[in-house]
Amino acid sequence: MRLIQNMCTIAEYPAPGSAAAADYCLRAAGRRLVKIAVVGASGVGKTALVVRFLTKRFIGDYERNAGNLYTRQVQIEGETLAIQVQDTPGIQVHENSLSCNEQLSRCIRWADAVVIVFSITDYKSYELIGQLHQQVQQLHLGTRLPVVVVANKADLLHIKQVDPQLGLQLAGMLGCSFYEVSVSENYNDVYNAFHVLCKEVSHKQPPSSTPEKRRTSLIPRPKSPNMQDLKRRFKQALSAKVRTVTSV
Numbered sequence: 626m627r628l629i630q631n632m633c634t635i636a637e638y639p640a641p642g643s644a645a646a647a648d649y650c651l652r653a654a655g656r657r658l659v660k661i662a663v664v665g666a667s668g669v670g671k672t673a674l675v676v677r678f679l680t681k682r683f684i685g686d687y688e689r690n691a692g693n694l695y696t697r698q699v700q701i702e703g704e705t706l707a708i709q710v711q712d713t714p715g716i717q718v719h720e721n722s723l724s725c726n727e728q729l730s731r732c733i734r735w736a737d738a739v740v741i742v743f744s745i746t747d748y749k750s751y752e753l754i755g756q757l758h759q760q761v762q763q764l765h766l767g768t769r770l771p772v773v774v775v776a777n778k779a780d781l782l783h784i785k786q787v788d789p790q791l792g793l794q795l796a797g798m799l800g801c802s803f804y805e806v807s808v809s810e811n812y813n814d815v816y817n818a819f820h821v822l823c824k825e826v827s828h829k830q831p832p833s834s835t836p837e838k839r840r841t842s843l844i845p846r847p848k849s850p851n852m853q854d855l856k857r858r859f860k861q862a863l864s865a866k867v868r869t870v871t872s873v
């Protein structure tokens with residue numbers, strides 16, 4: 626996968642209308658669109674992960690994230706896809722129960738794929754994975770949404786609270802891919818995590834439903850000639866022939 630354009634923010638807290646408008650623009654540009662939501666507890670490095678993926682840079686500190694939507698074009702298996710990445714506000718855990726607010730639910734519902742992030746330095750963020758995965762399943766009943774579990778801050782082994790192996794096992798049980806990354810130290814693992822999702826989503830979108838295909842089906846096809854049309858054309862052809870014969 627090759628990133629093509631510079632990162633650009635489409636909207637903060639995109640209203641359903643504006644997100645739909647953005648979708649429309651990308652689809653109208655003839656690109657298949659892959660929508661990815663990045664979710665997880667507060668402080669696990671969601672914003673750092675998204676920015677690292679989109680710009681290759683690690684930026685140390687961010688404002689507490691309010692939920693930004695970014696768009697890029699990527700090349701995957703020879704096709705240029707548009708991807709939208711929705712960074713979501715960190716989830717607060719209340720007495721071990723997940724309060725999934727309306728904004729988060731909306732983001733998950735909107736997504737074609739989800740990245741669930743936890744930090745190896747925060748056991749509570751690891752405990753959230755199961756609940757978040759359940760939330761994804763409930764909001765996409767009947768479909769198996771591609772999900773990647775990302776264990777971040779692998780550079781902070783000296784203060785780890787979760788063995789990354791546990792993340793791998795849990796991801797396996799949930800049927801998700803798993804990546805252990807250090808957003809601060811390694812770009813390639815971050816890239817691979819998003820790459821696998823883009824690939825999975827693009828394989829799930831049948832070529833027949835690509836925007837190009839849908840667009841061509843909107844162009845009115847020439848009507849097949851009916852019998853009257855055929856008769857008229859036949860008469861025209863005959864009279865032309867008669868004219869040429871009489872002029873000779």
Ligand SMILES: Nc1nc2c(ncn2[C@@H]2O[C@H](COP(=O)(O)OP(=O)(O)OP(=O)(O)O)[C@@H](O)[C@H]2O)c(=O)[nH]1
Nearest residue numbers: 667668669670671672673685690715778807808809
């Ligand atoms: N050492 C280290 N620090 C990291 C890494 N990734 C992110 N951080 C730091 O972790 C802190 C939180 O990162 P954010 O990206 O703001 O986390 P977030 O999950 O978006 O946080 P919320 O906005 O509260 O949801 C920042 O100080 C980052 O610099 C990493 O891989 N290693």
